[in-house]
Amino acid sequence: MNTATATSPDLTTAFSGAIAPSLTTDRRKAALIAGVGYVLLFGLAIFANFFVREGLVVADDATATAANIAESNGLFRVGLASFLAIFLIDIVVAWALYIVFRTEQRDLSLVAAWSRLVYTVFLGVAAIFFFQALAFYDSPAMVEAIGPAERNAHALVGLELFNSAWLIGLAAFGLHLIVLGYLVVRSAAAPRLLGLLMIVAGTAYAVDTAAHSLLANYDSVANVLLAMVAVPSVVAEGWFGLWLLFRAGRGDQGRSDRNGVADRDGAALDHGGADAGTILQSRPSAVPEELVHQFARGTVAPNLQLGVAQR
Numbered sequence: 001m002n003t004a005t006a007t008s009p010d011l012t013t014a015f016s017g018a019i020a021p022s023l024t025t026d027r028r029k030a031a032l033i034a035g036v037g038y039v040l041l042f043g044l045a046i047f048a049n050f051f052v053r054e055g056l057v058v059a060d061d062a063t064a065t066a067a068n069i070a071e072s073n074g075l076f077r078v079g080l081a082s083f084l085a086i087f088l089i090d091i092v093v094a095w096a097l098y099i100v101f102r103t104e105q106r107d108l109s110l111v112a113a114w115s116r117l118v119y120t121v122f123l124g125v126a127a128i129f130f131f132q133a134l135a136f137y138d139s140p141a142m143v144e145a146i147g148p149a150e151r152n153a154h155a156l157v158g159l160e161l162f163n164s165a166w167l168i169g170l171a172a173f174g175l176h177l178i179v180l181g182y183l184v185v186r187s188a189a190a191p192r193l194l195g196l197l198m199i200v201a202g203t204a205y206a207v208d209t210a211a212h213s214l215l216a217n218y219d220s221v222a223n224v225l226l227a228m229v230a231v232p233s234v235v236a237e238g239w240f241g242l243w244l245l246f247r248a249g250r251g252d253q254g255r256s257d258r259n260g261v262a263d264r265d266g267a268a269l270d271h272g273g274a275d276a277g278t279i280l281q282s283r284p285s286a287v288p289e290e291l292v293h294q295f296a297r298g299t300v301a302p303n304l305q306l307g308v309a310q311r
Helices: 010-021 029-055 062-073 075-102 105-140 140-145 148-186 192-214 218-246 263-269 276-280 289-296
Strands: 001-008 305-310
Touching: 010 029, 029 062, 029 263, 062 075, 062 105, 062 148, 075 105, 075 148, 105 148, 105 289, 148 192, 148 218, 192 218
Parallel strands: none
Antiparallel strands: 001 305
16 A cells, blocks of 8 residues: 655645734735834934944043033933833844745744844843943932942943943844845845845944954954944945835735745744634634644644545
8 A cells, every 4th residue: 555645735725824814914014014113223223322322421431421421311311211212123123024034035034033133132231231320320329339430430331331242242133134135135026236235234243243352453443344334234224124114025915935835824834823713713624623723732734744545
């Protein structure tokens, strides 16, 4: 007796049709979410980094930094709130970009999402040091226990630790841009040049982080490296944000990816534990109810292959 394997179209259709519409976001909506997120991140990052952090913190001068923050305490607090907003928005953007690019190559889309989340975690850790610096300046307990010079020195150390934690996170962000750029290059719907620019920007982030570690005289080349990072990053990420807002995901309804798998079927792979009742509502009578319950528990794949005995 020979055993052949055949795919049950009714089962696949039932599962993907029942789950995808209710538990997933389509690529166009995800692209809009990511695009809006990019616009917000662009504005918040420029404000928090250049107007607040760079504007108020004076490297190696605790007294001048303390004077700047005392004079612009409200601005410093708004800058901290902006970093926290960036932290939260980046989580949403990582998810949305995964949705947009999972039909190009799901595994790499996951790598891009996870590397952005790693960067986001480091940004959150860095924000703790911002809070700590603020406590040294404003906390009554600190004011009573520690003299002004020592408090200012501790606060400046906290602000410098923010830079160090964020710098490590930017290495992960560089990896994110490199992988994302590759996915953009592979996409038939995105400009190839955009993807290449993103790869260049991601590489620049990684090189800059490495230079901080390897070059004892980093300060002498800091301006060159800053330009090397800033120019491709601003151009690539600005262009990418506009592409997400106005172009990404348009005309995707019912489109299959390059492997012939419909976007909704890719979504069904990520069903994440749909309840059996939802699936049973659209189950063809030929599909055994037990298989539906197994799928809902995650013990059977949506494209389950059924063995058909042939004599």
